[in-house]
Amino acid sequence: MARHLARIHGTEEDKVNCPFYFKIGACRHADRCSRIHHRPAFSQTILIKHVYRHPIREAELKAAREGRGVDGAIVDEEGAREDFLAFFEDFFQELSKFGRLEALHVCDNLGDHMIGHVYAKFAEEEEAADALNVMNGRYYDGRRMEVEFSPVTDFREARCRDFDEDTCRRGGFCNFMHIKPVPLCLVRDMEDEAEDERRREEMERMERRRREERRDHRGGGGDRRRGRRDRERKGGRRGGGGSRSRSRSRSHSKSGSRDRGGGSGVRYE
Template sequence: MAQFLASIYGTEQDKVNCSFYFKIGACRHGDRCSRKHVKPSYSQTILCPNLYQNPAHEPNNQLNESQVQTHFDAFYEDMFCEFAKFGEVETIVVCDNTGDHLIGNVYARFKYEEDAQKAIDDMNSRWYAGRPIYAELSPVTDFREACCRQHETSECMRGGFCNFMHRRKVNPTLNRELELAQKKYLKLTGKDKSPSRSPSPAR
């Protein structure tokens, strides 16, 4: 029985724990959900909910798509540089959904769990663009499962209110520059090899 319960944990077969919270780190029902939202005590991934303010969602927005992308790229660079202060960043996902539980959510997965915890401890006392930052550990480990496949390949039929992540894409050149800068920094500081700790196993 214990083995069976472990095998269905966080899946749609699990009648106790919310599969959407386990997979996405957010649920449209919030505290009213009939299933449990089990918050992790340790994780490689952190969530800063509603942090990205997409100007395209503002009713009085006058920016064109190119200007909105420039605004997003600047935000993404800010986030990458801030998160990288705490440790090696593997992935950053910024949600472009419009549903309340996903709008502007920023997820960052670190190589090491202790670096994610350091980020949480620091970010919760910080502000960005005149708004306080809220940060928490997230159960999300596999963004391939969390991101909407329709949105990634074409156009999602559910639009911005889809319950899977609609990842906003950063300029590829900027992304490569940030990743190369991080690799160079890790190599120069010797942090690319850390025998005292190992990456968290996939769960």
């Protein structure tokens, strides 16, 4: 029984849990849905709701303001593309401050329950939690951001494959994610930049810690200082240059970036 329930969880067969909320993190019935939207207490993924201003919706609103009908809405495709890429960069940079992004997806959908949604998946749940705590309630482009943990961690299940192949007949009102494409080279560049930035911050943190440590030792009297010198000397002999490898990973190399703590000052304690 338990195994059966686990297998059908979040599928059409599951009469209790909503498959759309489970897979896509958004369901058009919202709180009126007859099935359960099980909101996770933690997740690697956060959803920033309705934060991207969809050019079609914006054009419709503008047309309405100017007394023209929806049919009078005109989208400047090229301008919209530029705005989108600037938006994407803004969010990539801002969110990367909290940790390594495994995915950043902006929805092109037009349905009210999905329009402007941004999903950000981090390498670690703690990073997602930090991002949520800081971003939720902040403003972007005049909009107060509403952020929640999302059950979506596998975007292959959430995305509309037809949209990716440019054949989705449901258009903007499709209930699967229409993920706006971003040039891979742009993403790679931003990833590299974010990685550099994190490494720089980590180095500064280590340097600060070392300085504080030195200050503590100086203030702590001669015995402690001698103890530390002895430890260092022993370490140097034993490892054939433990401190050398440390300074190497500090000066360059990408390898040190993943094992935060491992190669950093933590071992100094």
